[in-house]
Amino acid sequence: MSKPVLLTVDDDPEVLNAVERDLRHHFRTDYRVVKASSGAQALEAVRQLKQRGAHVALFLVDERMPQMTGTQFLREAIKLYPDARRVLLTAYADTDTAIAAINEIGLDHYLLKPWEPPSTRLYPVLEDLLSDWFARARPSFDGIRVAGNSLSPASYAVKDFLASNQVPYQWLDMENDAAVRELLSGASGGAARLPVVLFPDGTMLVQPTPRELAEKLGMQTQARKPFYDLIVIGGGPAGLAAAVYGASEGLRTILVERSAPGGQAGTSSNIENYLGFPGGVTGADLARRAATQARRFGAEIITAQEALVIRREDPYRTVIMSDGAELTGYAVLIAPGMEVRRLEAQGVDELVGAGVYYGAALTEAATVRGKDVIVVGGANSAGQAAMFFSRHARKVTILVRGPQLSAGMSRYLVDRITETPNVEVLVNTSVAGARGNGRLEAVTVMDNVSGERRELSPAAMFIFIGTAPRTALCDDIVMRDDKGFVLTGRDVMSDGRPPAGWTAPRDPYLFETSVPGIFCAGDARHGSGKRVAAAVGEGSATVSMVHQYLQTV
């Protein structure tokens, strides 16, 4: 396979040659550098590259070019290479244009000229973008293939596990591909035993569990040490932040995640309000970066393992996991976040994974291309999903129970939805039922004011009707409020006194629960901020409390 291309465009020959020289110097082992001296010439090069089946990873383009500006060129070029990273070379005076381009064409970065020295001002930025590109648009496919039925819960579960763990795979649709049916006939015991996961080493797994997949993929599912300073339960932003800070500050740290690092944030198609990412960041990118960072500092992350019970045997804390294995340590951080609330309407449960999805099943984008979809819910997560699917589906209908969208949604999302022609909002509307024979065929919606019912026929329905804390594992060990959120700090005190069973000669720390040495951070904590940044802040801040606690055990 030929190397992916880095395409640079500038009408000033001196600048063009300097960019080309710097790019070649640093990236020539893995990428081919192509240059063009005008937007028109560059577009012609892009068309030829596309025809030859070449992969373009990055456009690095000067904004100021006489016939066609950098932004104008990018607007055309990304039609052929939508995954390529986009960087503008700008002068100081072009800053406003560059910022506008973030919204208009999804600009990833703008570099101010001159970029000397490239080792600090050019290469780190481009390396970062290219690693993103590589993670998302892996050019040649020589990896895992999943063969199944597109609207089958078991196939969806496997795709979802691979996608949320950011394992690239190729989807083979048995229904539409006779060659795949032939390949697998006999091997999987017929269509009843789908999906089949085919690995590059020639082996296959039939209807695998997440645990079997994780083990086959070489993910860590068992602890390596006999004892830890800090055991983190949950790999969302709160847990990942605690793992990064804990491990970086020398604590023997392990994180247990039942599914994949990232948590709720990991399912977000674009987080636009997280500090330091003016163009937004996908939840998947954030999760990948955080997990890599935690591992780099020496934290262990075990996936496809659920923490079921926490036991207190002073001064030790033991976490018992779904396979019966135990983790023992001094301190535990509970960061299990929230789980989505179930939609109670006739017929919905039977169709989950077969056209009905909880959360933003991003894996289904290809399945709904050109079709109609429903998004249920009126808060930010529903708005983000609607915007995401509007780029793939023919039409997105948002069902909102209340009289308006804006009550639970950020202004910027409401504005985007209003401006997007293929998104329709039905207010005062709820789901009365769903039906289908093995896959979703129709959804009955009800007007809450008139009581009138009618049927819609979407290809898929994505549900975002709120969340509840996932704190069943806290039963009988730490105090929770009446909604299930874990109480911490002053909230566990009653009349200025610590709770029953409190043994430490001090009051609980800010994020400490009713048991010394067991902490809680993130969405599952009573009174938390319910935002990515808030969860990250709480997870990191907990580590300093863990340090103080460790001095006493």
Ligand SMILES: Cc1cc2nc3c(=O)[nH]c(=O)nc-3n(C[C@H](O)[C@H](O)[C@H](O)COP(=O)(O)OP(=O)(O)OC[C@H]3O[C@@H](n4cnc5c(N)ncnc54)[C@H](O)[C@@H]3O)c2cc1C
């Ligand atoms: C679709 C969507 C979009 C969002 N967009 C934004 C946004 O744009 N900006 C913003 O600020 N916030 C956003 N949020 C909110 C934000 O994602 C949450 O506030 C944040 O993820 C909370 O982090 P957390 O670590 O507390 O919990 P979570 O993210 O919920 O993570 C908890 C993790 O713990 C794991 N877990 C749970 N129980 C166990 C157990 N017993 N054993 C092992 N693992 C367990 C779960 O699998 C999960 O991975 C969004 C949420 C959603 C759902």
